[in-house]
Amino acid sequence: MSVSAAVIRDATAADETAWRNLWGQYLTFYKVDLPDDVTAHTWTRILDASSRVSMRVAEVDGVLAGFAIHHFHDSTWVKTPDCYLEDLFLNAAFRGRGIGRALIDDLIAISKARGWSRLYWHTDRGNETARKLYDTYAPEDGHVRYRLKFG
Template sequence: MTKPAPFIRDATAADEAAWRGLWAQYLAFYKVELADDVTAHTWARILDPSSRVAMRVAEVNGVLAGFAIHHFHDSTWVKTPDCYLEDLFLDATYRGRGIGRALIDDLIAIATAKGWSRLYWHTDRDNATARKLYDTYAPEDGHVRYRLKLC
């Protein structure tokens, strides 16, 4: 029996509880704890049409299976904006079904339609499952990220 294809769409206010459940799993995967007000602020920005932060969700049979939080920004290397896929996550139940690929392909289509130059993302070196998918799009570019915590 074939699995139903995901329905990819913008997040809505009605998605909050399901997203928070997925978000908690995502943070647990990366062994990160965030203050509740940071999560609330992220959600508010996702829903704010004037914010650059946006989220696409994958729905399967009415269940939120995963999300892709992204935003665009100007670049000094190209004339049009870049799109940064900041957070991509799927509930374990839905992995291996092409939903992660569907979310990335959806962002590629959005970025292309808006005339943005590039789509990029980061993942942990040891995230072999995700890297197996990501490597089908492009080889990793050899950059090492440095992050200073300022507050």
């Protein structure tokens, strides 16, 4: 399959089963176990036009190959919103074909079209495969994330 065969589009309600399958693979990759109600809530927000959480999907020959979940937020460092790519994942069978790049390029185009200032994301230091792609966009910026969990 070529990159040209990938269709990048907004998620629709019909994507739920395929997305849940990919989401499960994504959580397994990161060794995370989320309660079903969190996954259900995420899906609801993805489809809710009033939510800032959105998802673009890559479809190849009718198969959901991957997704990019993102949202925008205000910033104190620039006048217009930033776009945060929170989750990017491709089914292993579709990796290495330019589809991850197509999903990121799609978010770059959306960000520019909407007048957002920046697109940014995080990944694990050890995620060397993804970092090979990410490093073609920008160098790692040296930030270290701290996360406090409540409840």
